[in-house]
Amino acid sequence: MKEYWKKYLTLRRHNLQVAWKKAKRSKMCYAFLFPYALLFTLFYIAPVVASIFFSFTYYNILEPPSFIGLQNYISLILEDDIFLIGLKNTLMIAVITGPLGYIMSFLFAWLINELPRWVRSVAVVVFYAPSIAGNCYVIFSVFFRGDAYGYVNAFLMNLGIIDKPVLWFIDPKYMLPICMLVILWMSLGTGFLSFVAGLQGVDRSQFEAGYMDGIKNRWQELWYITLPNMKPMLMFGAVMSITQAFGVCDVTMALCGYPSTDYAARTIVTHLFDYGFTRFEMGYACAIATILFLIMILCNKAIQSLLRRVGT
Amino acid sequence: MSKKKKKQQNVEAVYHKKLIKRRKPNRSVWGDIFLYLFLLLVAVVMVFPIVYAVSSALKPLDELFKFPPRILAQNPTLDNFSDLFVTMGKSWVTFSRYLFNTVFITFVGTFGHLIVASMGAFVLAKYDFPGGAGFFKLVTVAMMFTGYVTQIPNYLILNALGWIDTYWAIIIPAFASPMGLFLMKQFMEGLPTSLIEAAKIDGANEWKVFAGIVMPNVKPAWMTLIIFSVQGLWNNKAATFIYSEAKKTLVYAMQQIQSGGIARTGQGAAVLVVLMVVPIAIFIFSESQILETMASSGLKD
Numbered sequence: 109m110k111e112y113w114k115k116y117l118t119l120r121r122h123n124l125q126v127a128w129k130k131a132k133r134s135k136m137c138y139a140f141l142f143p144y145a146l147l148f149t150l151f152y153i154a155p156v157v158a159s160i161f162f163s164f165t166y167y168n169i170l171e172p173p174s175f176i177g178l179q180n181y182i183s184l185i186l187e188d189d190i191f192l193i194g195l196k197n198t199l200m201i202a203v204i205t206g207p208l209g210y211i212m213s214f215l216f217a218w219l220i221n222e223l224p225r226w227v228r229s230v231a232v233v234v235f236y237a238p239s240i241a242g243n244c245y246v247i248f249s250v251f252f253r254g255d256a257y258g259y260v261n262a263f264l265m266n267l268g269i270i271d272k273p274v275l276w277f278i279d280p281k282y283m284l285p286i287c288m289l290v291i292l293w294m295s296l297g298t299g300f301l302s303f304v305a306g307l308q309g310v311d312r313s314q315f316e317a318g319y320m321d322g323i324k325n326r327w328q329e330l331w332y333i334t335l336p337n338m339k340p341m342l343m344f345g346a347v348m349s350i351t352q353a354f355g356v357c358d359v360t361m362a363l364c365g366y367p368s369t370d371y372a373a374r375t376i377v378t379h380l381f382d383y384g385f386t387r388f389e390m391g392y393a394c395a396i397a398t399i400l401f402l403i404m405i406l407c408n409k410a411i412q413s414l415l416r417r418v419g420t
Numbered sequence: 421m422s423k424k425k426k427k428q429q430n431v432e433a434v435y436h437k438k439l440i441k442r443r444k445p446n447r448s449v450w451g452d453i454f455l456y457l458f459l460l461l462v463a464v465v466m467v468f469p470i471v472y473a474v475s476s477a478l479k480p481l482d483e484l485f486k487f488p489p490r491i492l493a494q495n496p497t498l499d500n501f502s503d504l505f506v507t508m509g510k511s512w513v514t515f516s517r518y519l520f521n522t523v524f525i526t527f528v529g530t531f532g533h534l535i536v537a538s539m540g541a542f543v544l545a546k547y548d549f550p551g552g553a554g555f556f557k558l559v560t561v562a563m564m565f566t567g568y569v570t571q572i573p574n575y576l577i578l579n580a581l582g583w584i585d586t587y588w589a590i591i592i593p594a595f596a597s598p599m600g601l602f603l604m605k606q607f608m609e610g611l612p613t614s615l616i617e618a619a620k621i622d623g624a625n626e627w628k629v630f631a632g633i634v635m636p637n638v639k640p641a642w643m644t645l646i647i648f649s650v651q652g653l654w655n656n657k658a659a660t661f662i663y664s665e666a667k668k669t670l671v672y673a674m675q676q677i678q679s680g681g682i683a684r685t686g687q688g689a690a691v692l693v694v695l696m697v698v699p700i701a702i703f704i705f706s707e708s709q710i711l712e713t714m715a716s717s718g719l720k721d
Binding site: 219 | 447448451455456458459462463465466467469470472473476487488489536537539540542543544547549550551552555558559560561562563564565566567568569570571572573574575576577592593595596598599601626630647648651654655660671675678688689692695696699700703704707708710711712713714715717718719720
């Protein structure tokens with residue numbers, strides 16, 4: 109055993125020496141990377157570390173932080189009912205809009221792939237535009253207005269499906285489904301672009317070979333040839349979808365109000381804003397941020413290991 | 421000349437037809453028709469809210485509240501836009517100041533992001549040095565959580581730096597966006613290494629290789645970084661980090677107008693159009709370059 113450790117240590121030391129020599133020779137590389145690395149550390153790594161640190165403290169900016177252990181997490185899970193509503197809403201939105209948006213992105217990218225060139229470029233703009241259209245989603249508050257002159261209400265009343273106008277954004281029953289609809293409308297984002305570009309790059313000769321091997325229809329072609337070729341893009345798209353699905357807040361805040369009736373449209377992020385920027389309970393807000401961070405990272409890792417099996 | 425062109429087009433058309441026929445022996449006609457009808461339907465649904473927003477912005481007052489509504493404006497006018505500028509002109513901080521703030525933040529933030537991220541991406545893509553691969557992995561992890569997670573500690577950090585209530589609070593963090601570095605690095609990996617080596621043999625130093633050879637060859641990736649950065653900065657309300665009214669952005673001011681209620685419906689629609697037109701226009705002009713970049717966006721493990 110001792111022998112083993114000794115060998116291991118000398119190997120380690122040797123590797124370190126090699127790395128150090130290499131590092132000394134590639135000073136230029138570090139010089140190039142330095143500006144980005146500095147800013148990245150300052151605005152991405154340090155905040156995450158700080159967030160984890162402050163989540164164990166009581167901190168209100170005015171007084172220095174005082175260490176309170178796991179108290180923030182305990183209150184969050186056991187005492188804060190509104191957080192649990194937010195958590196439930198976020199998970200619901202993520203579970204429904206995340207996979208649906210992801211599948212939609214891929215499906216439409218795949219369908220428009222076979223269109224002629226100019227139709228395809230128009231189609232990409234049409235599908236991608238909602239996700240970059242600023243806050244265009246507030247137009248949905250016109251469609252779903254709460255009185256009888258709201259277009260959806262008027263339409264449904266004409267058909268006789270409802271007999272009095274529905275308060276879409278005030279009645280907790282309808283808030284989340286409509287928000288999900290709006291989020292789905294905006295879900296063909298960066299992942300969609302990646303899919304469109306990836307499909308263009310699939311090697312044509314593979315399809316020829318597939319036809320020889322007896323692939324019968326477009327669905328087999330999709331599963332055996334297209335999907336395995338698209339794996340890296342599928343991974344990238346998944347990261348984008350998950351990140352977006354857990355970060356929902358703009359849409360619910362703009363449409364249902366902040367705070368919304370009975371907190372029915374509260375998400376983790378709006379809860380974070382509430383404690384961080386309204387009540388200035390930074391320690392508590394950091395605990396919320398840490399939980400959100402952990403959920404996102406774990407979910408991403410899980411989905412990635414799932415996606416590795418595609419097409420095999 | 422025109423005849424020749426026509427002929428060429430014909431040849432192209434025939435070639436194209438053949439190509440499609442050859443490529444798809446396994447397609448049923450009904451499947452095609454069904455799928456394309458479905459695609460068309462969804463496309464109409466997707467584009468409808470945007471078309472509606474644009475047409476609302478063009479509607480005169482009497483049409484805005486017409487019921488049942490018309491989708492397209494009957495007598496399109498630009499009144500809403502001119503009203504918007506009149507309202508903005510009456511505000512305490514002038515319209516041009518808000519516009520300057522947004523343009524300044526967007527321009528400087530995007531430019532700096534492009535330079536800083538490209539420099540990092542260049543060495544990560546083309547050189548093997550200790551810590552490089554590990555750092556890149558960290559960057560990909562950073563893409564997995566939203567900016568909201570870091571917003572509160574960011575406030576504390578910016579506060580410690582004394583940047584709260586300055587433009588830098590928005591601009592400098594935008595330099596470090598992980599998405600830009602990721603896309604740039606993936607794209608640069610596609611550049612032939614021999615190009616760089618040849619330049620080095622000719623006696624160019626690293627900076628010259630970067631500025632003179634690598635950067636001009638990754639122009640498609642520039643456009644991609646630019647659109648992602650502009651998209652984020654143009655629509656940045658900046659309300660949490662900036663307090664002074666004189667430093668607030670156009671989006672913020674416009675959303676104040678929008679929340680003016682029913683009397684401002686027309687102007688509100690005009691605001692929507694002003695805000696969405698910039699990112700969409702940039703995207704339309706640079707679509708092919710962006711798609712070229714996204715082709716290398718895959719996450720390999």
